[in-house]
Amino acid sequence: MKIFLTDLDDTLLDFGRAEHENLRRTFHAAGIELTGELHAAFHRINDGLWRLLERGGISREELKVERFRRLFAEYGIRADAEKLAAFYFEGFPEICYPFAGARAFLERLSLCGRVYIATNGGAKIQRRHLGLAGFWPFITGVFISEEMGADKPSQAYVERVKEGIEGYETSRAFYLGDSLTSDMACAERLGATFVRFDPAQSSERQYEAFLALAEA
Numbered sequence: 001m002k003i004f005l006t007d008l009d010d011t012l013l014d015f016g017r018a019e020h021e022n023l024r025r026t027f028h029a030a031g032i033e034l035t036g037e038l039h040a041a042f043h044r045i046n047d048g049l050w051r052l053l054e055r056g057g058i059s060r061e062e063l064k065v066e067r068f069r070r071l072f073a074e075y076g077i078r079a080d081a082e083k084l085a086a087f088y089f090e091g092f093p094e095i096c097y098p099f100a101g102a103r104a105f106l107e108r109l110s111l112c113g114r115v116y117i118a119t120n121g122g123a124k125i126q127r128r129h130l131g132l133a134g135f136w137p138f139i140t141g142v143f144i145s146e147e148m149g150a151d152k153p154s155q156a157y158v159e160r161v162k163e164g165i166e167g168y169e170t171s172r173a174f175y176l177g178d179s180l181t182s183d184m185a186c187a188e189r190l191g192a193t194f195v196r197f198d199p200a201q202s203s204e205r206q207y208e209a210f211l212a213l214a215e216a
Contacts, residue, residue, distance in 0.1 A: 002113030002214060003165060005143075005192060007177035009121055010199045012106070013129060014097040019043070022095050026088040030079050038075065045070050050120070053151055054182050060122075060146060064089055093128035099203035103134050105211065110138035112214040113172075117142040118161065120152045120182065141165070153186035161190065176210050 009015035020039060027034040046067045052058045058066065068081040068088070109115050115138055119126050123146045130136055143152075143161050150156035162168045170191030177183025178197045187194035195210050197203075 003173045004109055004113055004115045005118045005175045007183050008117055008119040010178040011197045012102045014099055017097045018095045022091050025091055026084055029087055030084055042071050051181055092125045096129040096132040098133040101204035101207050105207035106135055106138040108211055109214055114140040116140055120145045123147050152182050158189040
């Protein structure tokens with residue numbers, strides 16, 4: 001039986017849309033207008049810190065606050081970074097936008113083999129999103145770095161994924177994800193066939209292409 005691993009944010013879920021909505025709500029609560037420039041800066045800072053997390057250069061708890069601290073320092077905004085970070089994190093579980101065709105994709109994929117989610121996102125958020133999106137019926141298991149005590153794509157994370165998949169064989173493993181630094185690196189260490197998902201392109205066409213590989 002084939003083994004399928006897929007990332008969640010920006011692969012099955014439109015993380016960019018959810019991030020913007022949650023950031024808008026967070027800033028509004030603090031009386032700050034979320035401009036396009038501010039959103040772009042937050043995304044840049046946040047993305048850089050997640051890359052740092054993947055290299056072991058920052059902890060998950062530090063990241064949650066540091067992205068706001070750096071943004072406010074860069075733009076001279078006087079606001080409580082810790083308070084807004086907590087508001088932002090608590091609001092995220094209820095904001096979920098699956099990409100077009102994502103649920104149907106997982107349903108078909110589950111008929112071809114076992115489906116696993118591999119994500120660096122927070123456990124509370126990701127588990128809630130899997131439920132809101134209706135993905136749970138098609139998933140065999142989830143590998144959430146926060147629960148595993150190791151971040152993707154570290155060797156520790158990879159080893160725990162292998163241990164968590166009964167009968168894991170590289171020749172039968174396929175991995176779908178958007179990140180070259182996280183997902184592709186993880187797939188390489190797993191010895192899995194990697195397929196890149198581009199969130200800027202048609203999700204349905206990319207799912208169909210992966211399904212063609214899965215069903216072959």
